[in-house]
Amino acid sequence: MPINHLILLLYLLTFPATAAEVALDIGHSRNNPGVVSAGGIPEWELNRQLALAVAARLQRIGISYRLIGADGDMEVLTDRTALAKKDTLFISLHHDSVQPEWLAHVDRYSGYSLFVSRQNRKLHGSLACAKQIGDRLLATSFHPSRYHATAVKGENRPFADQSRGIHYYDGLAVLRTAHQPAVLIEAGVAVNPQDEISVTGTEGRGRVSEAIAQAIAGCLKTLRK
Numbered sequence: 001m002p003i004n005h006l007i008l009l010l011y012l013l014t015f016p017a018t019a020a021e022v023a024l025d026i027g028h029s030r031n032n033p034g035v036v037s038a039g040g041i042p043e044w045e046l047n048r049q050l051a052l053a054v055a056a057r058l059q060r061i062g063i064s065y066r067l068i069g070a071d072g073d074m075e076v077l078t079d080r081t082a083l084a085k086k087d088t089l090f091i092s093l094h095h096d097s098v099q100p101e102w103l104a105h106v107d108r109y110s111g112y113s114l115f116v117s118r119q120n121r122k123l124h125g126s127l128a129c130a131k132q133i134g135d136r137l138l139a140t141s142f143h144p145s146r147y148h149a150t151a152v153k154g155e156n157r158p159f160a161d162q163s164r165g166i167h168y169y170d171g172l173a174v175l176r177t178a179h180q181p182a183v184l185i186e187a188g189v190a191v192n193p194q195d196e197i198s199v200t201g202t203e204g205r206g207r208v209s210e211a212i213a214q215a216i217a218g219c220l221k222t223l224r225k
């Protein structure tokens with residue numbers, strides 16, 4: 001490829017022409033797929049399916065979106081936030097695991113978690129959106145896992161809002177480098193077989209994705225005020 005074409009391609013990747021209202025970031029990649037669920041499914045695939053379910057609902061209610069990482073080849077985290085540079089809101093979708101020593105009692109760990117970073121340049125908006133996501137998930141009878149606040153190495157993520165299951169996780173690259181309000185969602189604990197079904201089964205994924213899509217709609221309204 002001639003060098004000027006390569007530069008143009010890089011420019012278009014970095015500065016996409018059209019902004020979307022929300023960037024849906026599919027956590028992990030095909031080669032580094034994150035956790036493996038109790039049912040043996042790589043997390044990246046669960047994240048991709050959740051993103052597609054949320055996207056379908058956003059389309060129905062007229063909200064524009066950008067899928068990031070749908071081909072499974074996004075290895076550099078800052079490429080994700082660069083692609084989303086002009087978008088209004090950044091939502092990163094994941095499924096959770098637990099500390100290795102907790103796996104023997106994995107049935108004790110279930111529920112969703114929400115993360116925001118105090119290093120994100122739009123912390124106020126990030127928190128406002130995380131609250132709306134928490135409210136929608138709670139209203140849909142999901143519960144927060146809360147174990148990420150446990151005082152052990154690898155956790156220790158302080159609560160930003162305990163009742164809604166929102167934690168500060170300042171160092172998370174996509175939250176820290178996002179140009180807009182950003183929230184990372186752990187939809188459920190994929191290594192717990194029951195929790196996996198509750199958020200990845202047809203009915204459960206439908207309920208989670210509906211709650212997330214409705215919260216995104218509410219959040220976009222708040223951010224426009």
Ligand SMILES: [Zn+2]
Nearest residue numbers: 027034094095
């Ligand atoms: Zn993940």
